[in-house]
Amino acid sequence: MIHWLRGPDDPLPATGLALPLGSDAPGLLAAGGHPTPQRLAEAYSRGIFPWYSEGQPVLWWSPDPRMVLLTPEFRLSRSLRKTVRRFAADARCELRIDTAFRRVITACAQTPREGQDGTWIVPEMIEAYCEWHALGHAHSVETWIDSELVGGLYGIGIGRMFFGESMFAHRTDASKIAFAALVCFCREHQVPMIDCQQHTSHLASMGARELRRTEFEARLSRSLGEPPILDWTYDLSMWRHLDDAAAQRPDQDPGQ
Structure with missing residues (x-):
């Protein structure tokens, strides 16, 4: 289950909840929200990064291995x-x-x-x-x-x-x-x-x-x-x- 960020104060989930190897999207942790400096600071300080394409919601990743x-x-x-x-x-x-x-x-x-x-x-x-x-x-x-x-x-x-x-x-x-x-x-x-x-x-x-x-x-x-x-x-x-x-x-x- 991918966590959806409902608002700017909704924290990113624990990285251990990211999809595992063998899944359709290994390392995918959460979706939604916006890549504001505040959200980016929260993400990078925990080893999480955004990666998505035009037309997609913001996707947040924590791959294992790294x-x-x-x-x-x-x-x-x-x-x-x-x-x-x-x-x-x-x-x-x-x-x-x-x-x-x-x-x-x-x-x-x-x-x-x-x-x-x-x-x-x-x-x-x-x-x-x-x-x-x-x-x-x-x-x-x-x-x-x-x-x-x-x-x-x-x-x-x-x-x-x-x-x-x-x-x-x-x-x-x-x-x-x-x-x-x-x-x-x-x-x-x-x-x-x-x-x-x-x-x-x-x-x-x-x-x-x-x-x-x-x-x-x-x-x-x-x-x-x-x-x-x-x-x-x-x-x-x-x-x-x-x-x-x-x-x-x-x-x-x-x-x-």
Whole structure:
């Protein structure tokens, strides 16, 4: 039975009530309501996120297992590592945070994706996250070349936790560069985990893995209890975290 939210004060149910694996919609927890900043804050602080399409009610999810990237486990292929280093060393290239949030989330909504018809980032979601961005919780990580926005991602920062939402690229590897920069930023600020929500082979190739919901929520609770990040700017010195010893796991093929 899916819980329907009847009003803004109707709380989201316990995550253990989400539909299980093997059901028609594994992880679906509740439906209804609106993605206001207040509702989003309630949801994300409990590891719940909205995901729905145009014409549907707001659907709230808590999947089990949960795809996450533990930031010490991030890894890059040799070729992508070289690409990121070239970007970092090129004076024409910039990595920025929060200078074009609406443009980033809109590009995430509008950029065609292979095998995907339409988008879950509907206009209501764009406005809600833009409002949350103005309140300091939604953030964009942006790749710029010759003063042109060519890729990026957006997500949510609460305490010492980052929840990744979506990314886009208008040039080859532009979103991957933004993701590498996000990891460097998280390492700089002792953010131990990035929520990736659902399993994809692309995320797995960079070190992301699944956690049981109980473990995810325990880690989440610890991260949310830490002081929030106050300075959301990217400094060139943060690229040094690409070379952290943990970035290259021992089992990684050195020829990749």
